[in-house]
Amino acid sequence: MNADRDPGAATPLTVPLSYAVYTGIRLDTPGAEKVPAAAQLGLEPPRYCGQCGRRMVVQVVPDGWTARCSRHGTVDSHALGFA
Numbered sequence: 001m002n003a004d005r006d007p008g009a010a011t012p013l014t015v016p017l018s019y020a021v022y023t024g025i026r027l028d029t030p031g032a033e034k035v036p037a038a039a040q041l042g043l044e045p046p047r048y049c050g051q052c053g054r055r056m057v058v059q060v061v062p063d064g065w066t067a068r069c070s071r072h073g074t075v076d077s078h079a080l081g082f083a
């Protein structure tokens with residue numbers, strides 16, 4: 001996350017989420033919680049910001065991934081304990 005951002009500010013995966021991070025659909029939509037099989041296995045990084053539903057810029061590297069929302073900053077798989 002950027003050093004100049006408020007530490008309490010929402011990040012792309014801050015709970016509570018408003019949008020599904022794998023589909024970008026609002027969570028109050030029926031069926032929005034469906035998670036792709038690859039994501040269930042931990043093989044797919046989130047592609048959409050959970051706060052605003054925007055498509056994130058995702059970079060996958062051999063040992064993890066980073067995802068950046070233009071409005072809510074960057075999240076890293078290592079910081080979340082996924083890799």
